[in-house]
Each structure stands twice: as structure tokens, then as C-alpha cells.
Amino acid sequence: MQMPHPSQDIISQRETLAAGLRQIVGSEWVISDEVERKPYQCDGITAYMAMPLLVVLPASTEEVRAVLRFCHERGVKVVPRGSGTSLSGGALPLEDGILLVTSRLCSVVEVDAPNRVARVQPGVPNIAISEAVSHLGLCYMPDPSSQLISTIGGNVAENAGGVHCLKYGVTADHILGLQLVLMTGELLQLGGAFLGASEGELDLMGVLTGSEGLLGVVTEIAVRLEPVPEVARVISMSFPSVEKACECVGAIIGVGVIPAGLEFMDRKVLDAVSVLIRERFDDRTEALLLCELDGTAVEVDALVHVVSDVARAQGAIELKVSTTEEERQRIWSSRKLAFSAIGKLCPDYYCTDGTIPRNKLPEVLNTMAELSEKYGLDYANCFHAGDGNLHPIIMYDAAKPGDLEKAEAFGADVLIACVNVGGVLSGEHGIGVEKRDLMTHQFTDVDLHQQQMLKCAFDPQELLNPGKVFPTACRCAEFGRMHVRGGALRFADIPRF
Amino acid sequence: MTQIQQTQAREHPSSTQDVADIIMDAASAGHSLAITGNGTRCGFGNPVTASRAMALGGLDSVDFYDPEDLVIRVGAGLTLDALEAMLAAKGQYLPFEPPRYTGLYGTDGARSTVGGAVATALSGPRRILNGAVRDFVLGVEGVNGQGDIFKAGGRTMKNVTGYDLSKLLTGSCGTLAVLTAVTLKVLPAPRAEVTLIVPAQTLEEDAALFRTIRALPLGVGGLARRVSPSGQCEVLIRIEGTEPGVAGNRAVVEGLLQGREGARVVERTESAALWQDVRELTCLAPRADELVWRVNLPGTAMPAFVAEARRAGCISRFFVDWAGGIVFSTMRGVQPEVDVLRYRKMAEKIGAKAMLLRGPDAIRAQFGAFPPITAGLAALAGRTRAAFDPGGLLNPGRMTVQA
Ligand SMILES: Cc1cc2nc3c(=O)[nH]c(=O)nc-3n(C[C@H](O)[C@H](O)[C@H](O)COP(=O)(O)OP(=O)(O)OC[C@H]3O[C@@H](n4cnc5c(N)ncnc54)[C@H](O)[C@@H]3O)c2cc1C
Ligand SMILES: Cc1cc2nc3c(=O)[nH]c(=O)nc-3n(C[C@H](O)[C@H](O)[C@H](O)COP(=O)(O)OP(=O)(O)OC[C@H]3O[C@@H](n4cnc5c(N)ncnc54)[C@H](O)[C@@H]3O)c2cc1C
Numbered sequence: 001m002q003m004p005h006p007s008q009d010i011i012s013q014r015e016t017l018a019a020g021l022r023q024i025v026g027s028e029w030v031i032s033d034e035v036e037r038k039p040y041q042c043d044g045i046t047a048y049m050a051m052p053l054l055v056v057l058p059a060s061t062e063e064v065r066a067v068l069r070f071c072h073e074r075g076v077k078v079v080p081r082g083s084g085t086s087l088s089g090g091a092l093p094l095e096d097g098i099l100l101v102t103s104r105l106c107s108v109v110e111v112d113a114p115n116r117v118a119r120v121q122p123g124v125p126n127i128a129i130s131e132a133v134s135h136l137g138l139c140y141m142p143d144p145s146s147q148l149i150s151t152i153g154g155n156v157a158e159n160a161g162g163v164h165c166l167k168y169g170v171t172a173d174h175i176l177g178l179q180l181v182l183m184t185g186e187l188l189q190l191g192g193a194f195l196g197a198s199e200g201e202l203d204l205m206g207v208l209t210g211s212e213g214l215l216g217v218v219t220e221i222a223v224r225l226e227p228v229p230e231v232a233r234v235i236s237m238s239f240p241s242v243e244k245a246c247e248c249v250g251a252i253i254g255v256g257v258i259p260a261g262l263e264f265m266d267r268k269v270l271d272a273v274s275v276l277i278r279e280r281f282d283d284r285t286e287a288l289l290l291c292e293l294d295g296t297a298v299e300v301d302a303l304v305h306v307v308s309d310v311a312r313a314q315g316a317i318e319l320k321v322s323t324t325e326e327e328r329q330r331i332w333s334s335r336k337l338a339f340s341a342i343g344k345l346c347p348d349y350y351c352t353d354g355t356i357p358r359n360k361l362p363e364v365l366n367t368m369a370e371l372s373e374k375y376g377l378d379y380a381n382c383f384h385a386g387d388g389n390l391h392p393i394i395m396y397d398a399a400k401p402g403d404l405e406k407a408e409a410f411g412a413d414v415l416i417a418c419v420n421v422g423g424v425l426s427g428e429h430g431i432g433v434e435k436r437d438l439m440t441h442q443f444t445d446v447d448l449h450q451q452q453m454l455k456c457a458f459d460p461q462e463l464l465n466p467g468k469v470f471p472t473a474c475r476c477a478e479f480g481r482m483h484v485r486g487g488a489l490r491f492a493d494i495p496r497f
Numbered sequence: 498m499t500q501i502q503q504t505q506a507r508e509h510p511s512s513t514q515d516v517a518d519i520i521m522d523a524a525s526a527g528h529s530l531a532i533t534g535n536g537t538r539c540g541f542g543n544p545v546t547a548s549r550a551m552a553l554g555g556l557d558s559v560d561f562y563d564p565e566d567l568v569i570r571v572g573a574g575l576t577l578d579a580l581e582a583m584l585a586a587k588g589q590y591l592p593f594e595p596p597r598y599t600g601l602y603g604t605d606g607a608r609s610t611v612g613g614a615v616a617t618a619l620s621g622p623r624r625i626l627n628g629a630v631r632d633f634v635l636g637v638e639g640v641n642g643q644g645d646i647f648k649a650g651g652r653t654m655k656n657v658t659g660y661d662l663s664k665l666l667t668g669s670c671g672t673l674a675v676l677t678a679v680t681l682k683v684l685p686a687p688r689a690e691v692t693l694i695v696p697a698q699t700l701e702e703d704a705a706l707f708r709t710i711r712a713l714p715l716g717v718g719g720l721a722r723r724v725s726p727s728g729q730c731e732v733l734i735r736i737e738g739t740e741p742g743v744a745g746n747r748a749v750v751e752g753l754l755q756g757r758e759g760a761r762v763v764e765r766t767e768s769a770a771l772w773q774d775v776r777e778l779t780c781l782a783p784r785a786d787e788l789v790w791r792v793n794l795p796g797t798a799m800p801a802f803v804a805e806a807r808r809a810g811c812i813s814r815f816f817v818d819w820a821g822g823i824v825f826s827t828m829r830g831v832q833p834e835v836d837v838l839r840y841r842k843m844a845e846k847i848g849a850k851a852m853l854l855r856g857p858d859a860i861r862a863q864f865g866a867f868p869p870i871t872a873g874l875a876a877l878a879g880r881t882r883a884a885f886d887p888g889g890l891l892n893p894g895r896m897t898v899q900a
Binding site: 298427 | 566624629641649652655661667711739744749794819850868873877878881882884885
């Protein structure tokens with residue numbers, strides 16, 4: 001992975017910079033020791049590693065501002081980091097940049113129950129918000145599988161989704177306001193702490209969500225709280241073929257039901273899981289759908305009937321409906337264990353998250369089977385079927401020379417297949433460094449240029465998280481001087497990283 | 498209304514390429530452009546001063562509609578009426594319930610376009626249940642102020658592939674780029690809908706009732722308080738979902754109304770008509786010479802805010818939507834210059850956002866229709882605009898107050 005060339009000049013100033021930053025955040029909150037910096041070398045995707053110049057842990061918005069101002073004045077790059085669970089290398093450090101970690105910005109600032117809003121600092125783990133308001137019958141809806149660890153700041157930066165986003169939407173739909181620090185240290189408030197607080201201004205908050213830490217550092221977030229649904233029930237539906245299961249997904253939505261979650265697992269995943277949960281799945285089963293329905297008891301009962309009828313009409317072999325909360329948890333455990341179960345089958349696996357229009361599921365799943373043969377690597381499928389968000393799990397052995405490269409090429413081909421049927425490279429994990437160089441498959445140079453111009457409005461010196469998301473530097477200064485009409489000539493000579 | 502300095506023929510592009518050509522011609526001739534759909538909301542935002550105009554009504558294609566995937570892509574010039582009729586035929590709807598504001602602006606609401614709805618980002622009463630316009634714009638195609646045709650977003654429900662420019666363009670009032678096509682997420686329309694109509698009590702009591710109802714997951718897609726055409730002040734509670742779900746939730750809500758006599762219930766079409774009145778602000782019935790305001794604020798702050806504004810003469814008539822989170826009001830100010838600033842100040846004091854939804858051009862030009870923003874935010878917005886439209890060609894002044 002080619003990253004922007006590290007500046008030896010900056011690297012040589014490590015100790016001076018550390019001393020200056022210690023003045024701001026206190027001496028123990030700047031990590032310069034090599035051994036202590038090691039755990040920060042990578043995020044959730046361990047294939048990419050780099051040693052950060054320094055790790056800095058500010059404890060307040062004011063400290064974040066001062067750190068950024070300090071770095072800006074000295075031309076030092078900054079990579080923001082929450083819990084480091086990014087699966088695309090978004091928080092991959094730079095050798096000539098500081099890693100700004102938000103883990104000490106971890107308080108729930110205010111819970112405004114009557115208006116159903118909480119204001120939280122970015123380092124608060126996702127789950128902690130729901131925990132802080134559960135006694136009020138409220139929750140924070142977006143629930144990425146990483147919710148125990150991943151921070152709300154990281155969720156905002158990646159516009160994280162979750163099992164329940166089919167019905168309740170992704171992070172962006174639940175953010176009412178953001179406090180933002182620009183690279184210069186300037187503090188801005190976008191939106192506020194009530195519905196519609198950002199209306200009548202440019203939706204900078206919307207574009208900041210999902211911007212992978214490239215535009216500013218988020219220091220406070222106002223999130224919507226929702227009442228906890230009264231009941232949730234899950235239907236497990238087994239099908240004799242992958243196609244039948246896929247068709248059933250469309251049929252459920254086609255009759256007007258939006259499940260709270262709709263997950264798909266193929267036979268390989270089921271076999272792996274059944275070892276762990278000591279439960280056998282019917283031999284005829286080639287694919288399983290888990291469909292969760294939530295709301296009030298009567299409502300859910302009615303929906304269970306509708307969905308069961310659809311599933312039967314679509315050729316389901318077997319239906320299991322949870323009647324108690326324990327049963328619901330047990331049925332879900334197969335899905336929750338899926339990734340670790342696969343992990344037991346192979347030394348390493350690689351998972352990406354292209355997203356496609358739902359009706360293209362069978363087509364793309366076929367392509368995957370072909371690619372598996374081409375690369376000679378096994379794979380399994382376990383994904384968010386309701387919103388077409390695929391998570392193919394490609395199995396390989398990092399110890400075998402060439403295997404990692406094959407797995408990466410396999411993953412890239414799957415993503416390109418997603419884009420070719422009208423889908424996108426990433427549904428929830430973001431582009432980071434992992435899919436950066438594939439961006440040109442989804443976007444034209446003009447599209448990418450328009451996105452990158454935004455960087456120039458926020459961080460024209462490109463000091464914040466450079467080398468991520470876009471395959472080229474944005475070269476704000478030069479764009480300002482170019483006046484070629486129509487876009488055709490503007491980009492011809494821009495070197496890729 | 499849009500002011501065109503030199504009277505020029507309005508351009509009517511019929512393709513994205515036409516739009517790009519018109520912009521490039523304007524750019525090379527040093528002209529600015531007023532962008533409209535069919536012009537039904539020209540009274541929204543600040544008046545535009547431009548030397549040429551372009552109307553997008555001709556871009557009315559339906560590129561695809563995939564009901565099973567809950568997604569549709571249409572040209573920006575397609576009318577909302579046409580779009581909603583197409584969705585209704587499949588039992589689906591636009592979850593953000595876009596208002597037309599026909600009555601408000603004295604225009605022909607049947608001609609309101611999708612592009613206009615996305616560019617102004619006004620959401621109707623269902624916002625409290627379903628979300629805002631921005632939450633349903635999956636992708637856009639647009640042309641920036643240099644004539645570059647670009648796309649952003651996509652057609653899938655989840656997407657973190659590059660910056661979400663679709664959100665940025667939503668609500669940008671045509672000041673960043675001309676929208677030529679939008680891809681929207683749609684939802685199945687609820688199978689059943691009832692509205693409980695309950696006599697109002699004091700604003701505090703009604704605001705408390707809103708909070709009680711909103712604290713429970715009851716599928717309430719509308720909570721408003723208005724004066725009915727016959728002069729009754731009443732609270733409206735819309736419950737939607739499946740037939741049995743609505744029946745069950747209705748019983749729960751009725752249980753929460755203990756001690757409030759005289760509730761009645763209306764169903765489907767009657768209920769729909771009622772909410773159309775709310776959505777379109779018909780119940781405010783503003784007189785031609787009145788200013789119309791839209792104030793977003795925390796629901797808990799609403800009763801005191803309204804009381805103070807009434808005392809100060811800044812509100813003559815009002816109604817409340819979004820479970821108390823939005824106050825629509827009329828202002829009859831003898832001296833709007835004084836009252837506009839006073840009302841804004843009152844809103845600012847509690848962090849509320851006061852938008853002048855309707856008023857004479859001169860007043861919107863002088864004070865700005867949108868809530869004031871800090872200098873830092875204005876500067877960032879300015880740099881953002883320059884990233885799309887460095888020459889300031891598109892809808893100059895629409896979202897900024899020109900000193
Ligand atoms: C087991 C596992 C399961 C997962 N499941 C899901 C899932 O279901 N859905 C999903 O969407 N994702 C999932 N992820 C991915 C990951 O958890 C999310 O992307 C999460 O949002 C990252 O949060 P984080 O705090 O770990 O951020 P980090 O990994 O530390 O950072 C992610 C990005 O955010 C930026 N950033 C962090 N904090 C800030 C800030 N305050 N201001 C500005 N930028 C900031 C970083 O620079 C980086 O680009 C999963 C990951 C793992 C390991
Ligand atoms: C219970 C009630 C509810 C009303 N709700 C609305 C409404 O939602 N929208 C609207 O445009 N007009 C409403 N009105 C009518 C509005 O108050 C008349 O426009 C007003 O009475 C005549 O104007 P005024 O400024 O001279 O009256 P005022 O002297 O301001 O008020 C007359 C009396 O009505 C009470 N009152 C005024 N407004 C309200 C209110 N919103 N809630 C509770 N009490 C109020 C005052 O306390 C006073 O006792 C309401 C009136 C009453 C009595």
C-alpha cells in the first residue's frame with residue numbers, strides 16, 4: 001500500500017514535538033516510547049501497519065484544539081483514532097504524523113430525556129450511550145457488531161451501520177449536531193441538540209458523517225434517542241437454495257414489511273456455526289435467513305404471520321419463530337458467532353463489504369463462486385441481506401506465500417462486481433486505505449475531483465488523515481489555478497499514490 | 498420572487514448535457530443563473546439576483562423504479578405529484594412527506610418538482626417518525642458551477658464510499674450545483690392510519706402529552722396542535738402501521754389521554770386530508786400581508802417561547818408540529834424591521850432556529866430568510882460553495898445575505 005512519502009524532517013523533530021505536545025495535554029498523555037506506540041500500529045485491518053510518530057491523548061475539546069493548532073503551525077500530519085476497529089485502515093497511522101486518540105474524551109455530557117437527545121464525547125463506546133439511557137426506556141439505535149468497543153466518534157467518521165439499520169437507518173440518520181475542530185484548531189458547531197437544528201444551513205454535518213476523519217476532528221455529538229421497541233421476535237427460515245433465500249428477501253419487502261433486521265448465512269457458515277452451538281441444521285438447507293420484527297406485541301404478531309406466509313410461499317423448508325427473549329437470543333447466536341466460527345476453519349480470513357441492489361444478490365453470489373474457483377480460495381457468505389450489504393469471508397493462509405495477495409485480489413474483484421451491478425465499494429466499513437485504489441471503478445475523475453475539492457474547503461494543506469479514501473492527493477493549491485473547461489484535461493497528469 | 502436583472506429568455510434544458518452547456522455558456526459570458534424547478538417555491542430562502550434563469554421542469558424522466566428494492570431514480574424536474582402517484586400505485590410513499598406550500602407562496606403546487614423538494618429539504622409532519630429529506634436521498638447527479646457533470650452517492654441503502662455529497666446538496670437550495678437527477682429511498686406506505694383529535698389544553702400540558710406519547714414506541718407519525726377551521730384548538734395524533742398494530746397502539750394512546758374529554762377519531766382519507774392541512778400550513782391561514790415563520794426548537798422550550806413571543810407581539814397566530822419541536826407562526830408586525838430582529842433574538846436566546854418562511858423580498862433580502870450562523874460557519878460554507886461554484890454563478894444570494 002503506497003502512502004504519501006513520510007517527511008524525514010518531521011520525523012527528526014519527534015522529541016521537540018513531543019515536548020511541545022506535553023505542554024498541552026500533560027506529560028503522560030503523549031506516547032513517544034517505541035514499545036508503547038506499538039499497539040497503535042494498525043486498526044482492525046492488520047494487513048496494514050505503520051508506526052505513528054507520536055500518540056497523543058487529549059482530554060478536552062480545548063486540548064484537541066490546541067493540539068491541532070500546534071500541528072497545523074508546524075505542518076505536522078494528524079490521524080484521528082477512536083477505538084481502532086476500522087476494517088478499512090481509516091485509522092492507519094503515518095510515520096510522520098501524530099495519532100490523535102479520543103479515548104479520554106469519553107463522557108456522556110448530557111442526557112435530555114424529554115427531548116430525546118444525548119450529547120456525548122467522541123470516545124464514548126457506542127453501547128455506552130444505550131446503557132446510559134436504558135433506565136429511561138430509550139436507546140441509541142445504530143448498533144454495529146463492534147458496538148461494545150467502537151466509539152461514537154468512529155461511528156460518525158465511518159457512518160457505521162448495524163443489523164438494525166434496514167428499519168432504523170445508519171449513523172447519519174441519528175445525528176442532530178456535531179462539534180467540530182478544523183485542522184487549524186477552529187471550533188465549529190454544526191446543527192444542535194434537537195430535530196431540525198441544522199435546517200437552513202448547508203448540511204456540512206451530513207457530509208462530515210462518513211468522511212473518515214479527513215475533514216475535521218469531531219469533539220461532541222448530539223444523537224437522537226429512540227424508545228426501546230416493546231418486543232422483538234426473530235424468524236429463522238431455511239431454504240433449499242441460495243436463490244430461493246435471496247428471492248424471499250425481495251418478497252418480504254415487496255409485501256410492505258420492513259424487518260428490523262434481515263440476515264443471510266450460507267451452508268458453509270451454518271456448518272461452521274453448528275459446531276460451536278451444537279445444533280444441526282437440516283441437511284437440505286443451503287441458506288438461512290434470520291428476520292427480526294419489532295414493535296408492539298400485536299403489531300409484531302401480525303407481522304410474524306405475514307412474513308411466515310411469504311417464506312412458505314417462497315419455498316422455505318423450515319420456519320422457527322422465537323416466542324421468548326431467550327429463544328430470540330439463541331437463534332441470533334448463530335449469526336453472532338459466524339465470524340469466529342469461520343475463524344476456526346482457516347488460519348486467516350479477509351472480509352469486505354460491497355453493497356448491491358437487493359435483486360442483484362443471486363447474480364453477484366454466482367460471480368463469487370466463479371472467483372473462488374479462479375483464485376483457488378474458499379469463501380463463505382454471511383451478510384446483511386435486507387440492505388444488500390455483502391460480507392464475503394475469503395479464507396486464506398497468510399503463511400503461504402502469495403495467499404494474502406490472492407485473497408486481496410479476490411476481494412477486489414468482488415467489489416468491482418458489486419459496482420458493475422449498480423452497487424458501491426463500501427456499505428459500512430469505509431474506504432480507508434483498503435479500497436482506496438478501487439475508487440476509480442465507482443467514480444469518474446470528475447466525481448472524485450468534486451469530492452476532493454471539499455477537502456480543500458476544510459483542510460487545504462492536507463494535514464488531516466492524508467492518503468486515505470482517495471487514490472490521489474487533492475493538491476488544493478493547484479486545483480485553484482486550473483481553468484480547463486469540461487473536466488477532461490484536468491486530471492490526466494495527477495500521479496496516484 | 499426571483500429577480501432577473503436583464504430580461505432574458507428562461508432556459509429550459511431537457512438533458513443533463515443541456516444543463517452543463519447552459520452553465521458553461523453563462524460562465525463564459527459572465528452571467529449568473531437563477532435555478533428553478535417549476536418555480537413553485539421561489540418565495541423560499543433569500544431572493545436571488547441573477548442575470549439569467551434556468552428552469553429544470555423538462556428533466557422529468559423516471560430512470561428506474563424498483564419497488565422491491567425501495568428505490569427510485571428520477572429527473573429533478575419530475576413533479577412530486579407524478580412521483581407520489583407512481584409510488585402509491587405500488588403501495589409505497591415518500592417517507593418525508595414533502596410540503597408544497599402552494600397556499601403559502603400562491604403558486605401551483607401540482608407543479609412542485611422533486612428537485613425543488615430536495616434542494617429546499619423541507620420535511621412534513623412525519624419527520625418525527627421517519628426522518629428528514631436528507632435521510633432518504635441516496636444519490637444525486639448534478640452539474641457544478643463550472644459545468645462539470647458529477648454524480649455522488651449511489652442507489653443502495655448503505656453506502657460509505659467517499660464523501661456523502663448527496664447530503665450536502667440536499668438543502669443547498671441550488672447554490673452548490675444544479676441537481677439533474679436524484680435517487681430516493683422510499684418505503685411501503687402504512688396499511689392503516691387513524692388520527693385522534695383531542696381538545697387542546699394549555700401549551701405546557703399539551704407539550705407534556707407530546708412527550709409522554711413520544712417516549713413510547715407507538716408508531717406515531719404526527720403530533721400537532723392547531724386551530725381547526727371551526728376555531729377549535731386541538732391536538733392531532735396520527736397513528737400508523739398494520740391494522741392490528743394501529744388498533745393496539747390507539748388503545749394505548751387513549752389510555753394516556755385520561756381526563757381529556759371529547760376525543761374523536763378519523764380514519765384513512767379524512768385523516769390524510771387533516772394532515773395535508775397541517776403539512777401545507779393551511780391551518781395557519783396567513784393573511785397576504787403577514788410574515789410566516791418556522792422555528793425549530795427543543796420541545797420542552799416551546800411553551801415558554803410561544804408565550805413570550807406572543808406577549809412581545811411577535812406571534813399573531815401559530816400552530817405546533819413535530820411533537821412540539823417546530824412552531825409555525827404569522828407576524829403582523831407594524832414594523833417588521835423591529836419585530837423580525839426581536840423574534841430572531843428570542844429564538845437565538847434559547848438556541849432555536851428561526852426561518853422566515855415567507856415575507857416580502859425586501860425583508861428577506863435585508864435580514865435573510867435562514868437562521869443566522871456564526872462567522873466561522875459562514876466562512877466554511879463560503880469555502881464549500883467555492884469548491885462547487887467558484888464563480889458564484891448559481892443562485893447567488895439564495896442562502897447568504899449580501900451585505
Ligand atoms: C468485529 C468487528 C465488527 C464490526 N462490525 C461493524 C458493523 O456491524 N457495522 C459497521 O458499520 N462497522 C463495523 N465494524 C467496523 C468498525 O467498528 C466501525 O467502522 C467503527 O465505526 C469504527 O469505530 P472506532 O472507534 O473503532 O474508529 P477507528 O477505527 O479508531 O477510526 C475509524 C475512522 O474514524 C476516524 N475517527 C475516529 N474518531 C474520530 C473523531 N472523533 N473525529 C474524526 N474522525 C475520527 C479515524 O480517523 C478513522 O478514519 C466492525 C469492526 C469489527 C472489528
Ligand atoms: C386554550 C387556548 C388555546 C389556544 N391555542 C391557540 C393556538 O394553538 N394557536 C393560535 O393561533 N391561537 C390559539 N388560541 C387563540 C389565541 O389565543 C387567540 O388568537 C387569542 O386569544 C386572541 O389574541 P390575543 O393576543 O388578544 O389574546 P391573549 O390575550 O394573548 O390570550 C387570551 C387568553 O388565551 C390564553 N391563551 C392564548 N394563547 C394560548 C395558547 N396558545 N395556549 C393556551 N392559552 C392561550 C391566554 O393566556 C389568555 O387567557 C388559543 C386560545 C386558548 C384560550
